[in-house]
Amino acid sequence: MEEYVQDQIKMTDEVIQAINWEAMGRYMKGMPKSKQVKICKYMHNWQNTGRQKQKFAQSAGHDTESEENKNIYVCPFGCGRVEQNQHYIRCTRSPKLRHKMNCLKSIREWMVKTKTSKLMRIVIYMRMLDWIKGDVMPPINIRNEEGGMRVQYAVDEQDKIGWDQFFKGRMSKEWQTIQDEEYERLRNQGNKIPAHQTGLWWTTKMIRLTIYFALNEWQVRNDTLHEAKDKTEREVRRNQLKDMVYKMYEAHRRADHPALRRYFKRPYLETISKATTRIEHWLVAVISLYDEEAKTEGSIQDIIRDHGVNIDEFNQTNQAEE
Numbered sequence: 001m002e003e004y005v006q007d008q009i010k011m012t013d014e015v016i017q018a019i020n021w022e023a024m025g026r027y028m029k030g031m032p033k034s035k036q037v038k039i040c041k042y043m044h045n046w047q048n049t050g051r052q053k054q055k056f057a058q059s060a061g062h063d064t065e066s067e068e069n070k071n072i073y074v075c076p077f078g079c080g081r082v083e084q085n086q087h088y089i090r091c092t093r094s095p096k097l098r099h100k101m102n103c104l105k106s107i108r109e110w111m112v113k114t115k116t117s118k119l120m121r122i123v124i125y126m127r128m129l130d131w132i133k134g135d136v137m138p139p140i141n142i143r144n145e146e147g148g149m150r151v152q153y154a155v156d157e158q159d160k161i162g163w164d165q166f167f168k169g170r171m172s173k174e175w176q177t178i179q180d181e182e183y184e185r186l187r188n189q190g191n192k193i194p195a196h197q198t199g200l201w202w203t204t205k206m207i208r209l210t211i212y213f214a215l216n217e218w219q220v221r222n223d224t225l226h227e228a229k230d231k232t233e234r235e236v237r238r239n240q241l242k243d244m245v246y247k248m249y250e251a252h253r254r255a256d257h258p259a260l261r262r263y264f265k266r267p268y269l270e271t272i273s274k275a276t277t278r279i280e281h282w283l284v285a286v287i288s289l290y291d292e293e294a295k296t297e298g299s300i301q302d303i304i305r306d307h308g309v310n311i312d313e314f315n316q317t318n319q320a321e322e
């Protein structure tokens with residue numbers, strides 16, 4: 001795996017050595033086979049982006065410069081550029097820009113929840129935003145902050161590896177080391193940190209969330225590219241459900257109901273990445289509890305009504321599928 005990646009993206013040995021392959025391996029092992037294909041395509045630039053189509057046509061000797069053909073290679077969001085790999089994650093013309101920013105925030109929230117070293121989480125979030133928003137990465141200097149030298153070293157390492165690679169789960173080993181030290185520090189201070197929480201655990205989860213993030217943007221891109229009429233009923237249904245989950249998380253953020261907390265423990269990105277049936281189960285559980293716990297919660301009723309969902313019917317379909 002390491003050798004292949006090196007060949008493909010021409011990374012230097014130094015960069016290869018800096019990547020946390022152990023966490024990457026763990027992440028992959030934890031994913032179902034069906035998802036592994038999608039992940040693999042994404043990580044190795046096999047997604048059928050405009051640029052890939054163009055490369056294919058060029059190698060087949062086709063004319064890629066004609067006006068008619070050019071349209072095939074440009075970004076589906078309409079920014080006019082040739083669609084390079086990962087462009088859909090960064091394009092400012094994405095129709096779901098706000099949603100994308102909220103997904104990033106959900107990663108930030110997860111970092112707070114898992115007690116990520118403060119400086120490290122601020123810097124990672126900042127860098128993720130930098131990469132998404134622009135072509136230039138502004139310099140970061142945190143050497144004078146407390147514990148800043150360590151985090152500075154990690155950012156410098158990740159800058160060398162590349163943040164495009166970070167979004168493919170290729171993260172610097174330094175993040176793991178810093179987080180191990182942070183958990184140790186917290187334990188020494190008497191904080192209860194579960195034994196499974198280690199720097200390696202943290203990195204594996206971080207890879208998972210980051211790749212969920214990217215694959216979700218890929219979905220937005222595909223939804224934009226394919227006309228509504230081309231979508232299967234299942235795809236439409238899945239998008240509706242995901243939309244509901246999004247609104248549930250928003251509602252939960254506005255008004256926290258203790259009885260519901262356990263359903264919102266997982267980051268939003270993880271919940272919407274589940275299989276469709278599992279998303280349905282999740283929604284049924286949450287909606288029923290909302291019915292019991294929060295009879296006065298108007299907003300939830302609105303969400304349900306907006307989506308034209310009849311709760312009884314919803315429950316029935318669901319039971320029928322089980």
Ligand SMILES: [Zn+2]
Pocket residue numbers: 075076077078079080081087091092093
């Ligand atoms: Zn674009």
